[in-house]
Amino acid sequence: MRNSKNLRDYTLEELEALFTNRGLPGYRGRQVFKWLLKPVSDFAELTDLPKNLRQELAQEFSLFIPAVKKVETAQDGTQKLALELADGEVIECVLIPEEDHYTLCVSSQVGCAMGCAFCLTARMGFRRNLWPHEILGQVLRAKELLDQKKSPKPLRNIVFMGMGEPLANYENLIKTLKTLLHPKGFNFSKRRVTVSTAGLVPQIKRLGHEVTVRLAVSLHAACDEIRSRLMPINQRYPLTELLEACRSFPLPRGWRITFEYILLKGVNDTAQDARRLADILRGIPAKINLIPFNEHPLLPFKCPEERAILAFQETLLARGFVATVRKSRGRDISAACGQLATRLAA
Numbered sequence: 434m435r436n437s438k439n440l441r442d443y444t445l446e447e448l449e450a451l452f453t454n455r456g457l458p459g460y461r462g463r464q465v466f467k468w469l470l471k472p473v474s475d476f477a478e479l480t481d482l483p484k485n486l487r488q489e490l491a492q493e494f495s496l497f498i499p500a501v502k503k504v505e506t507a508q509d510g511t512q513k514l515a516l517e518l519a520d521g522e523v524i525e526c527v528l529i530p531e532e533d534h535y536t537l538c539v540s541s542q543v544g545c546a547m548g549c550a551f552c553l554t555a556r557m558g559f560r561r562n563l564w565p566h567e568i569l570g571q572v573l574r575a576k577e578l579l580d581q582k583k584s585p586k587p588l589r590n591i592v593f594m595g596m597g598e599p600l601a602n603y604e605n606l607i608k609t610l611k612t613l614l615h616p617k618g619f620n621f622s623k624r625r626v627t628v629s630t631a632g633l634v635p636q637i638k639r640l641g642h643e644v645t646v647r648l649a650v651s652l653h654a655a656c657d658e659i660r661s662r663l664m665p666i667n668q669r670y671p672l673t674e675l676l677e678a679c680r681s682f683p684l685p686r687g688w689r690i691t692f693e694y695i696l697l698k699g700v701n702d703t704a705q706d707a708r709r710l711a712d713i714l715r716g717i718p719a720k721i722n723l724i725p726f727n728e729h730p731l732l733p734f735k736c737p738e739e740r741a742i743l744a745f746q747e748t749l750l751a752r753g754f755v756a757t758v759r760k761s762r763g764r765d766i767s768a769a770c771g772q773l774a775t776r777l778a779a
């Protein structure tokens with residue numbers, strides 16, 4: 434399927450090593466790396482490299498970036514980009530305008546294997562992991578779109594909340610994060626990059642020791658019985674293990690772990706659920722992000738009334754927690770949380 438290795442699959446250090454191993458000076462690796470931060474896909478564009486080196490690289494490597502297949506714009510300005518990969522698979526990412534910046538929600542896999550009952554992506558099943566160049570490609574295409582719009586606001590935040598479970602694509606995720614965070618790479622602030630997980634405990638333990646980024650955990654229930662029904666992964670890593678991994682997650686001073694909690698009418702939205710949630714999170718530096726369920730004809734849940742959502746939030750606030758209600762963005766173009774599923778929509 435892929436006969437040449439994509440240069441954006443290498444971190445800066447790996448690229449330098451690749452060059453020195455071939456007897457080329459390390460600075461050539463750094464020179465090439467700079468080009469990888471721009472949307473160039475042809476070696477001819479690497480104008481500061483000797484022509485023979487360009488030709489040599491072109492024989493062995495690729496600079497392919499996923500192609501923009503479709504851009505949809507929601508009423509609230511949110512844009513969804515459908516990108517086509519080299520093998521014809523299609524992924525989506527969502528560009529969300531905020532007051533003084535943009536947030537990009539990226540996908541980490543084609544489809545997803547987690548099988549969460551409330552998520553449309555789960556219905557696609559798992560197709561494959563994304564390579565670093567396919568995740569970075571989402572960032573490049575989003576930046577390109579902002580450049581075309583002459584946007585005065587920068588792309589500042591990246592959230593791994595699109596299709597897929599990022600921690601199930603661990604090696605590619607780490608490489609991607611290194612390039613996103615590196616001062617000579619995309620230079621994103623570690624405060625502005627969030628990895629969201631359904632709760633893969635071994636990888637949560639590794640992550641905190643390998644890179645510093647924000648962690649978000651999709652909790653969605655405060656007891657094992659409900660959580661296992663909603664999220665099959667809970668049968669493998671139940672709440673006590675998950676919360677223990679969160680308790681020992683190395684956090685810089687002042688940081689909190691975000692706990693996402695989708696409110697599903699009649700399933701996990703009672704006052705008792707809110708009290709239990711407060712109990713199990715006690716002692717963890719936490720920010721609770723309540724997500725009103727985004728309904729879909731294929732999904733067997735309903736969103737609670739606004740009154741119930743606010744009451745749930747109130748119970749948490751009264752117990753001293755930071756608790757916010759997530760605004761749904763881009764719902765009219767199926768860009769909201771849990772609605773990314775190209776194959777189903779097609």
Ligand code: SAH
Binds near residue numbers: 629770
């Ligand atoms: N696999 C990762 C990241 C992708 S999902 C994770 O589980 O965290 C990003 C967020 O959207 C998760 O919190 C997920 O539970 C939530 N989500 C999924 N389907 C949803 C829906 N229909 N309505 C609202 N949020 C949803």
